[in-house]
């Protein structure tokens with residue numbers, strides 16, 4: 541019910557004309573008795589109304605407290621509460637869709653189905669504890685193994701989906717790296733369509749790393765320009781290089797740029813390729829090809845063959861190769877993002893951790909069933925697996941878990 545009226549101070553002077561809505565237990569966001577006042581915006585009006593309200597036993601909400609109360613009142617489970625924050629933070633169609641689906645309960649439904657299955661199995665195994673004289677027959681053992689295999693593969697599938705889930709939530713991370721002066725900042729600016737990073741002919745221009753968001757084919761991409769990597773440099777540059785390597789480790793894809801106008805580019809690249817093997821996906825880009833004449837160009841092609849690499853030929857100066865580069869980047873993103881239309885994707889690192897823990901216990905239980913160890917021990921492992929699942933939906937929680945989750949919310953949510 542919406543009411544119209546005024547808010548008055550202690551001397552009955554009207555502070556503001558307002559509307560107010562009252563939401564009873566069970567019909568509010570928090571699930572508790574709740575009221576909302578709609579006053580005119582403006583700092584001073586708000587301050588005066590709050591002053592009146594604080595005279596009662598009322599205080600401002602902590603970050604995420606409304607959602608936390610909704611969880612504690614049993615209106616939503618923890619995955620739905622977390623989805624509220626994800627929905628607010630979502631930047632792209634994909635991240636919006638996955639947050640919305642989780643808010644509507646897709647993840648909790650799926651998790652609860654798995655939980656029911658695990659509880660059923662647990663009950664069967666516990667029954668064997670009560671009747672130790674009865675031996676497990678072969679078909680029972682087969683059924684139990686089938687159940688646990690189903691649970692293991694379902695949970696593995698969820699864990700695997702986090703690779704795409706992380707990209708959905710945090711964007712696809714591309715890091716441009718290479719030796720000094722290779723043209724990294726030039727490429728960064730080109731992809732950004734903006735002169736964001738300083739470009740000069742002096743090697744070692746970029747000292748810090750720079751990150752900006754771009755959109756490629758509807759995907760949110762975070763693009764990072766880094767300091768050139770080389771030996772014997774100043775302390776500032778060394779620090780820049782340290783962060784360059786940290787960023788490279790976190791990248792979903794590294795664009796490694798080589799400057800083919802340097803005489804020794806081939807041997808340098810050969811050396812660098814070995815160092816790059818410890819990182820994930822790398823796209824080798826051969827830059828400054830505008831400086832190569834016909835013979836030099838042939839040499840590049842034969843060098844690519846010799847090194848056994850896929851080298852993208854580029855000139856930041858003439859922009860030749862940029863279209864191809866963008867296509868390659870989009871392919872690389874799509875490779876990491878399978879068709880998500882009808883798939884459940886885990887986007888939360890917390891959920892992934894709990895699932896990984898649960899999987900560990902399920903595997904122990906599986907071994908236990910296979911080797912027919914005492915049912916008490918199998919039941920113990922299985923119960924632990926269920927507990928970990930319950931921590932995802934919040935059937936089991938501690939104040940610490942809640943503090944951690946809700947501290948990331950903003951005030952008023």
Ligand SMILES: Nc1nc2c(ncn2[C@@H]2O[C@H](COP(=O)(O)OP(=O)(O)OP(=O)(O)O)[C@@H](O)[C@H]2O)c(=O)[nH]1
Pocket residue numbers: 718719720721722723724725726727738739740741742743744745746747766767768769827828829830831854855856857858
């Ligand atoms: N001819 C030619 N020059 C280029 C090309 N790309 C970059 N340059 C020039 O190469 C120099 C270095 O370019 P940057 O983009 O600053 O290189 P960087 O890799 O960021 O260098 P550091 O930050 O020092 O590691 C500048 O003078 C650029 O104008 C290219 O495709 N062709």
Ligand SMILES: [Mg+2]
Pocket residue numbers: 724725726737738739745746766768
């Ligand atoms: Mg630079």
